[in-house]
Amino acid sequence: QVRLVESGGGLVQAGGSLRLSCAAPGRTFSSYNMGWFRQAPGKEREFVASFSKSDNTFYADSVKGRFTISRDNAKNTVYLQMNSLKPDDTAVYYCAAGRNGIGSSAMEYWGKGTLVTVSS
Secondary structure (H helix, E strand, O other): OOOOEEEOOEEEEOOOOEEEEEEOOOOHHHOOEEEEEEEOOOOOOEEEEEEOOOOOEEEOOOOOOOEEEEEEOOOOEEEEEEOOOOHHHOEEEEEEEEOOOOOHHHOOEEOOOEEEEEEO
């Protein structure tokens, strides 16, 4: 069982920054790809960024250049640094883990989410 706990969400003004954290069990990163997903009201859940077992990172076009995913193996934590936030970034953000693939359908374990609200 991989239990994931997100934190760091909140209210921020457009143009501001926020850092999300995802706490995972020890040794998770050697066996699972880690991903961040988000779901805005009235929209489907979408891929945001991922950090693979092979140390590759991937980003959705909508966040490329603004968001950075990183990993701290000693703390068993994956981060999502979000800069230049836009109102369209408003969503519930989910941390997820999967042994194969990085898409939503490939994820096996999900956190309960943390809400990010970006005001105009």
